[in-house]
Amino acid sequence: MTIEIKTATLEPIRNTFEHTRRRFGDKPASRYQEASYDIAPENNFHYRPMWQPDKLLNDTSRTAVVMEDWYAFRDPRQYYYGTYVQARAKLQEVTENNYAFFDKRGLGDRLSEEVKAKVVRCLIPLRHMELGANMNNVLCSAYGTSTVLTQAFLYNGMDRLGIAQYLSRIGLLLDGNSAEVLTKAKDHWMTDPAWQGLRRYTENTLVVEDWYEVFIAQDVVLDTLVYDLMYRQFDQAITEEGGSDLAMLIEFMQEWHKDTSRWVDATLKSTVAESDHNKELIGRWVAEWREKAVADLAPLAEIAVGDDAVNACTEALNQRLAKAGL
Amino acid sequence: MSNKKLNMKDKYRLLTRDLEWEFSYRDRKEIFPQEDFEGIKITDWSKWEDPFRLTMDSYWKYQAEKEKKLYAIFDAFSQNNGQQNVTDARYVNAIKLFLTGVSPLEYQAYSGFAHVGRQFGGVGARVACQMQSLDELRHVQTQIHAMSHYNKHFDGFQDFAHMHDRVWYLSVPKSFFDDARSAGPFEFMVAIGFSFEYVLTNLLFVPFMSGAAYNGDMATVTFGFSAQSDEARHMTLGLEIIKFLLEQHEDNVPIVQRWINKWLWRGYRVLTLVAMMMDYMLPNKVMSWQESFEVYFEEAASSLFKDLARYGIEMPPYAADAIAEKEHLSHQAWSIFYNYGHAAAFHTWMPTAQEMDWLSEKYPNTFDKYYRPRFEKWREMEEAGERYYNPTLPMLCQTCQIPMGFTDMENPTMTSYRQSVYDGERYNFCSNGCKDIFDHEPEKYVQSWMPVHQIFQGNCGGPEMEDVLGDYYRINLGVDNLDFKGSPDEARWNGWHNLQSAEDKLKKAS
Ligand SMILES: [Fe+2]
Ligand SMILES: [Fe+2]
Ligand SMILES: [Zn+2]
Numbered sequence: 001m002t003i004e005i006k007t008a009t010l011e012p013i014r015n016t017f018e019h020t021r022r023r024f025g026d027k028p029a030s031r032y033q034e035a036s037y038d039i040a041p042e043n044n045f046h047y048r049p050m051w052q053p054d055k056l057l058n059d060t061s062r063t064a065v066v067m068e069d070w071y072a073f074r075d076p077r078q079y080y081y082g083t084y085v086q087a088r089a090k091l092q093e094v095t096e097n098n099y100a101f102f103d104k105r106g107l108g109d110r111l112s113e114e115v116k117a118k119v120v121r122c123l124i125p126l127r128h129m130e131l132g133a134n135m136n137n138v139l140c141s142a143y144g145t146s147t148v149l150t151q152a153f154l155y156n157g158m159d160r161l162g163i164a165q166y167l168s169r170i171g172l173l174l175d176g177n178s179a180e181v182l183t184k185a186k187d188h189w190m191t192d193p194a195w196q197g198l199r200r201y202t203e204n205t206l207v208v209e210d211w212y213e214v215f216i217a218q219d220v221v222l223d224t225l226v227y228d229l230m231y232r233q234f235d236q237a238i239t240e241e242g243g244s245d246l247a248m249l250i251e252f253m254q255e256w257h258k259d260t261s262r263w264v265d266a267t268l269k270s271t272v273a274e275s276d277h278n279k280e281l282i283g284r285w286v287a288e289w290r291e292k293a294v295a296d297l298a299p300l301a302e303i304a305v306g307d308d309a310v311n312a313c314t315e316a317l318n319q320r321l322a323k324a325g326l
Numbered sequence: 327m328s329n330k331k332l333n334m335k336d337k338y339r340l341l342t343r344d345l346e347w348e349f350s351y352r353d354r355k356e357i358f359p360q361e362d363f364e365g366i367k368i369t370d371w372s373k374w375e376d377p378f379r380l381t382m383d384s385y386w387k388y389q390a391e392k393e394k395k396l397y398a399i400f401d402a403f404s405q406n407n408g409q410q411n412v413t414d415a416r417y418v419n420a421i422k423l424f425l426t427g428v429s430p431l432e433y434q435a436y437s438g439f440a441h442v443g444r445q446f447g448g449v450g451a452r453v454a455c456q457m458q459s460l461d462e463l464r465h466v467q468t469q470i471h472a473m474s475h476y477n478k479h480f481d482g483f484q485d486f487a488h489m490h491d492r493v494w495y496l497s498v499p500k501s502f503f504d505d506a507r508s509a510g511p512f513e514f515m516v517a518i519g520f521s522f523e524y525v526l527t528n529l530l531f532v533p534f535m536s537g538a539a540y541n542g543d544m545a546t547v548t549f550g551f552s553a554q555s556d557e558a559r560h561m562t563l564g565l566e567i568i569k570f571l572l573e574q575h576e577d578n579v580p581i582v583q584r585w586i587n588k589w590l591w592r593g594y595r596v597l598t599l600v601a602m603m604m605d606y607m608l609p610n611k612v613m614s615w616q617e618s619f620e621v622y623f624e625e626a627a628s629s630l631f632k633d634l635a636r637y638g639i640e641m642p643p644y645a646a647d648a649i650a651e652k653e654h655l656s657h658q659a660w661s662i663f664y665n666y667g668h669a670a671a672f673h674t675w676m677p678t679a680q681e682m683d684w685l686s687e688k689y690p691n692t693f694d695k696y697y698r699p700r701f702e703k704w705r706e707m708e709e710a711g712e713r714y715y716n717p718t719l720p721m722l723c724q725t726c727q728i729p730m731g732f733t734d735m736e737n738p739t740m741t742s743y744r745q746s747v748y749d750g751e752r753y754n755f756c757s758n759g760c761k762d763i764f765d766h767e768p769e770k771y772v773q774s775w776m777p778v779h780q781i782f783q784g785n786c787g788g789p790e791m792e793d794v795l796g797d798y799y800r801i802n803l804g805v806d807n808l809d810f811k812g813s814p815d816e817a818r819w820n821g822w823h824n825l826q827s828a829e830d831k832l833k834k835a836s
């Protein structure tokens with residue numbers, strides 16, 4: 001007996017949606033492309049926003065940056081919602097194991113009082129800065145143009161909330177959930193002279209209206225400095241002081257920063273390469289915010305790592321800017 | 327060190343709410359500049375009760391699991407050409423309507439919730455809105471992916487985003503969401519978070535998703551199930567915002583009441599599209615529009631408004647108008663689309679004899695009396711080779727933008743007209759609700775991008791209707807539009823199933 005297996009041979013009548021065909025040609029498009037390009041409303045808005053009557057609902061003029069095509073960007077990670085949450089879920093699984101291990105082995109008790117105090121003073125208050133970063137990235141998502149950018153901003157914004165929550169959990173791990181550490185860390189954020197520069201900088205970013213400038217002030221300038229300072233230099237310093245177990249609690253932030261930097265760099269590079277207008281504008285924003293950030297971060301850098309720390313992170317920032325053509 | 331156990335609420339407070347601080351280098355008002363202009367009074371954001379206490383790590387974990395399962399089904403669906411298993415190719419037109427009319431609203435929700443997720447002065451409310459923004463992004467993207475395979479085998483899906491910005495009937499859902507997004511942040515939440523997500527969602531998503539389940543559409547039904555737990559969170563957020571606003575200050579009560587009146591009517595008008603989908607576009611019917619309206623609106627809303635009575639909130643006055651229409655709405659809507667079937671990006675058709683009998687049974691007071699005669703006439707014309715298409719352009723309601731085809735419920739053969747004059751111009755409305763909404767904010771609604779006016783003003787491509795439909799809307803004429811009978815969709819479907827088209831059968835018989 002022969003079995004005839006019927007296979008369906010149905011010829012598709014088209015390879016992809018029109019919006020992806022127009023942009024990428026008549027061939028099957030990736031899921032990232034179908035769900036990211038040209039799907040935002042662009043035309044025929046019915047009413048002007050009551051909260052900003054001089055603009056349209058979606059309006060490219062919410063930044064001074066000019067792009068011929070706002071979909072000229074591409075997220076090198078190709079994150080759409082599904083790939084984004086799956087990437088983060090993997091990272092969080094590792095993190096969860098790390099935190100559980102740290103807790104179960106009582107590694108917090110092995111940290112010296114000096115190291116603990118330093119973590120409380122220098123690291124945990126960053127959770128508030130991360131909340132500022134959350135608000136800033138959500139602002140860019142809400143008012144930015146093109147889904148390739150706005151979705152990445154929202155992912156970034158939610159990541160920052162996640163990081164603020166991990167930092168809070170480090171605090172709770174160190175004091176057995178009494179929340180004393182978080183209270184102390186908040187006091188540092190509010191009144192410790194070492195933190196006032198960073199808090200002022202954060203509050204200043206929260207009133208900026210141009211969303212691309214917010215991206216520069218937060219994701220490009222401040223984050224490059226702070227992540228180099230805390231998650232590289234401070235990590236090393238603490239390890240030298242016998243606090244190497246801290247490393248497993250900040251692995252998420254290190255991995256995350258590598259991941260997000262790919263997108264930040266690609267975005268910056270495409271914008272700068274677009275025109276001299278963009279290049280000059282961004283150059284000006286970078287210079288202004290860098291000057292403030294370096295000055296504001298210096299006192300924290302000094303107590304967290306030492307004299308030279310702020311120069312080292314400025315060096316990291318400059319290298320990054322050079323890669324983008326700035 | 328012995329660890330104190332933290333309960334969910336304390337944990338959430340420490341991990342999320344406590345991240346906030348008193349600003350001192352900048353004034354709060356500079357950071358949250360949109361909190362005051364609507365007249366809403368918030369005295370204490372700390373009174374906000376978090377509707378769900380989800381931290382990001384759990385969010386990533388749960389959502390990733392859901393996505394993994396969902397995409398496994400999508401992959402299997404396209405590998406097995408699951409589109410062949412739907413009840414009949416007419417069904418697919420319901421999801422064309424969904425992708426062009428509803429998925430772009432998910433996109434708008436994504437933008438709108440990001441906007442309020444930045445603007446609210448309380449971290450608890452902000453974070454809840456941000457998570458909804460992210461969920462709504464999920465919805466639009468998974469819907470695109472669910473339909474991606476249908477797009478490869480049926481016409482009318484291919485240019486949904488372009489069409490949503492332009493096509494006349496898509497202006498109904500689009501203007502609805504533009505209206506909400508252009509309002510202040512608190513009104514947006516009453517409009518979308520409460521009225522749409524909490525009160526009306528069961529009338530929108532449930533019919534589409536059950537329609538998919540009843541008609542063999544695995545891709546859409548799987549998406550629907552997967553989105554259910556997101557929607558549950560959205561509903562609790564919608565309810566919390568209402569309670570919060572009403573408890574914050576008594577001056578908020580009349581403002582919120584007016585918004586509820588407005589947005590339930592505005593949302594209900596958008597549901598016209600769902601009503602006709604349920605009664606006319608599903609080959610396997612789930613329930614009639616009237617039945618669904620009775621369960622999900624009349625019963626659900628009356629118990630909801632009983633709960634809200636303690637705050638001084640009453641059932642909107644237009645609820646009675648909606649109830650009066652329930653035996654007419656879907657028939658009138660389908661008539662409009664059948665009339666303008668040449669101008670739609672999906673197919674229309676006259677119900678079969680059995681389907682008409684089903685309608686008679688479900689609508690004993692109205693179908694045979696008002697609609698069957700008209701439909702039978704149209705069917706006769708069609709059989710005589712003169713399928714009826716209305717060549718004129720309809721007048722639209724200035725608020726909801728639906729063609730003025732609804733009738734007076736006291737006298738169901740007369741079209742219902744309301745008018746207002748503003749700044750020397752006359753404006754038309756389909757109903758009291760739409761007129762009142764306009765009269766309260768005429769400066770807003772005179773701005774509406776009215777598709778028919780725009781065509782007359784020459785803003786939609788060349789002078790001929792073909793230029794508008796083909797070049798401006800990008801409908802593939804003779805392919806995406808017109809009657810289902812004789813469409814390429816029908817021909818392909820029949821080819822897959824070795825079926826004869828109705829026309830061929832007739833030819834052979836004669
Ligand atoms: Fe949704
Ligand atoms: Fe929702
Ligand atoms: Zn109306």
